[in-house]
Amino acid sequence: MKKHSVPLGLLVLMAAVHFALFIVRPDKAREVMSTAGNYFLEMIAILPPILVLVGLFDAWVPRRVIEAAMGKGSGVKGALFAILAGTAGMGPLYAGFPLAKSLLGKGASLTNMTIFICAWASIKIPMILFEIKFLGGAFAGVRLALTLPCIIAIGVLLNRILNRRTPHETKCA
Amino acid sequence: MLFTAILWGAAAAGLVFSFLKNKDKSQRALGAARKMLESMAWLVLLTIWSIGFILAFLPPEAVSRAIGPGSGIKGVAVAAFFGSIVLIQAFIAFPLAGSFLRQGAGVEAIAAFVTTLVMVGILTAPLEAGFFGKRFALWRNVLSFIFAIVIALAMGVVLG
Numbered sequence: 001m002k003k004h005s006v007p008l009g010l011l012v013l014m015a016a017v018h019f020a021l022f023i024v025r026p027d028k029a030r031e032v033m034s035t036a037g038n039y040f041l042e043m044i045a046i047l048p049p050i051l052v053l054v055g056l057f058d059a060w061v062p063r064r065v066i067e068a069a070m071g072k073g074s075g076v077k078g079a080l081f082a083i084l085a086g087t088a089g090m091g092p093l094y095a096g097f098p099l100a101k102s103l104l105g106k107g108a109s110l111t112n113m114t115i116f117i118c119a120w121a122s123i124k125i126p127m128i129l130f131e132i133k134f135l136g137g138a139f140a141g142v143r144l145a146l147t148l149p150c151i152i153a154i155g156v157l158l159n160r161i162l163n164r165r166t167p168h169e170t171k172c173a
Numbered sequence: 174m175l176f177t178a179i180l181w182g183a184a185a186a187g188l189v190f191s192f193l194k195n196k197d198k199s200q201r202a203l204g205a206a207r208k209m210l211e212s213m214a215w216l217v218l219l220t221i222w223s224i225g226f227i228l229a230f231l232p233p234e235a236v237s238r239a240i241g242p243g244s245g246i247k248g249v250a251v252a253a254f255f256g257s258i259v260l261i262q263a264f265i266a267f268p269l270a271g272s273f274l275r276q277g278a279g280v281e282a283i284a285a286f287v288t289t290l291v292m293v294g295i296l297t298a299p300l301e302a303g304f305f306g307k308r309f310a311l312w313r314n315v316l317s318f319i320f321a322i323v324i325a326l327a328m329g330v331v332l333g
Contacts, residue, residue: 007215014222028229036225043217045177047210049184055206056187059198090176094297097304098209114313122291134271135283142331143284143324150320154313161312
């Protein structure tokens with residue numbers, strides 16, 4: 001992520017497209033602006049405290065704790081720990097990335113880190129409650145029961161695939 | 174929102190506690206937070222701008238028509254596709270999916286939509302790649318997509 005040139009180029013391109021849209025379809029251009037604006041406000045509202053919490057986690061939780069709980073030899077216990085940590089997650093998936101990165105840096109295995117991300121994405125407790133309310137207990141329950149083994153499978157498979165060659169690439173800074 | 178208030182409260186309480194216990198460590202924590210923000214900023218901006226474009230040109234009615242009542246097995250494929258590209262918060266997506274379900278949409282299609290929506294993120298993939306590398310982002314999303322389809326079809330069998 002050191003190279004900012006690609007996203008920066010894309011941003012310029014988007015600004016140009018957006019500007020053109022203002023001339024051709026001002027209504028759509030305004031819609032794009034208000035939607036993006038809303039998401040921007042949402043990001044501003046949640047990113048700073050999340051990053052501060054991740055920073056504190058980084059500074060205070062010792063490496064050996066994470067290594068013991070979610071490291072290479074942690075086995076089933078490590079996977080369960082990763083799932084529990086993920087379900088306790090709050091906020092959207094991109095908010096979980098910095099914490100997952102920090103877990104990896106502190107010695108969590110790639111499998112468990114992936115399980116953590118997937119659990120955060122799909123079976124956070126606040127989200128499950130919402131799902132039960134709107135889609136019903138049976139729907140939410142069956143989806144949860146099917147998702148759990150799939151998450152573990154994704155973690156194991158991803159680790160196999162990425163470690164076949166250039167395993168260090170996954171740990172890029 | 175309550176969730177946001179809890180986050181800010183927890184971060185503030187954590188910082189105060191941290192500074193009282195160890196000033197150096199706390200400053201390091203803040204430095205790490207700032208560095209993360211700097212490395213994410215451009216991609217975050219790019220992501221939300223893309224969301225603005227996509228939602229403006231892909232109205233909910235289009236999604237509704239594609240995976241709504243009577244869309245059948247083709248609905249599963251379309252639902253998984255939409256679920257992978259759009260980025261909607263759960264508090265909008267679940268009520269929407271619930272209304273489709275009550276209107277007679279297939280359980281498979283709704284399950285495919287909800288599961289890909291939460292697990293697969295094409296829009297957030299560049300951000301994910303920034304953190305964990307391109308291959309990780311690619312394969313995590315590909316595997317999640319495949320398993321989301323499996324989950325959706327299995328749900329159709331169990332609940333359909």
